[in-house]
Amino acid sequence: MSRPTTVAAALAPQPAAPGVPHTLTEDAVAIFTGVLLISVGIVFFTSAGLLTGGTAGLAFLLHYATDIGFGKIFFVLNLPFYWLAWRKMGRAFxxxxxxxxxxxxxxxxxxxxxxxxxxLQPLYAAVAGGLITGTGFLVLFRHRCSLGGVGIAALYLQDRYGWRAGKVQMAVDCCIVLLALFTVEPLRVVWSIAGAVALNLVLAMNHRPGRYMAV
Structure with missing residues (x-):
């Protein structure tokens, strides 16, 4: 069985390989496509009262606790991470x-x-939402783009202090799950974990060095 791919690992710089660079138009279309898919996955999650990991998971928790729109919270939570992204991944990223x-x-x-x-049946929402969201992330990653947040911070901590990015992100996701128990009923937390597994399976099976040569 292949080793699971975390969001932080997917964002990490890959070994140089020959390939055809993406054009600006291709990047723009890919970003729109990936984000649109992720936004549909979010509808699945919110309609069933579920959540996911990372910064989006924190946004879901605050959305459920305060009833402020997910989009507003998600945008604000990402603001502190752009400085890290600039230092870690460069201007274009x-x-x-x-x-x-x-x-x-x-x-x-x-x-x-x-x-x-x-x-929407919760388990179906979790699996379908996870698969759709994972596909959206895959499109973004293949165009050297992300949705910021915890993945960037995990890579920074790995470089600065030697903490494994995957373990940092796993620890954050575990904290989000624990916090979710105070705002979301336990069974929905279980379904949310199923959604996270579906999301990461998409990345694990499709985002590997050497599988995709364009840059």
């Missing part, structure tokens, strides 16, 4: 990440006008 975060924040607020789900 940071600008693309900022554009992706901004677009997701807007789409998350507007998505209810385009997509409304009256009834």
């Amino acid at each position: 940071t600008l693309k990440t900022f554009a992706a975060v901004l677009l997701l924040s807007v789409l998350a607020e507007l998505q209810s006008h385009f997509l409304q789900l009256a009834q």
Whole structure:
């Protein structure tokens, strides 16, 4: 069985390999495509009262606790991470990440006008939402873009203090799950974990060095 791919590991610089660089138009279309898919996954999660890990998980928790829109909270939570992204990943990555975060924040607020789900079984929402969201992340990663947040911080701590990025992100996700028990019923937390597994399976099976040669 292949080793699971975390978001932090997927963002880490890969060994140089020959490939055809993406054009600006290709990057723009990919960012829109990836973010749109992720925003649909978020609709699945929110409609079933579920959450995910990382910065998005924190945004879900605050959304459920305060009833403030997910998009607004997600945008604000990401603000402190852009400085780290600039230092760690460079200008192009940071600008693309900022554009992706901004677009997701807007789409998350507007998505209810385009997509409304009256009834959604939680386990189906978790698995389908995880797969859709994972596919969106895969598109972003292959164009050297992300949704910022905890993955960037994990890579920074790895470089600065030697802490393994995957372990840092796993610790943060575990804390989010524990906090979720105070705001989300336990069974929905279990379904949320199933969604996280589905998301990471998409990355583990499709985001490997050498599998995709464009840059």
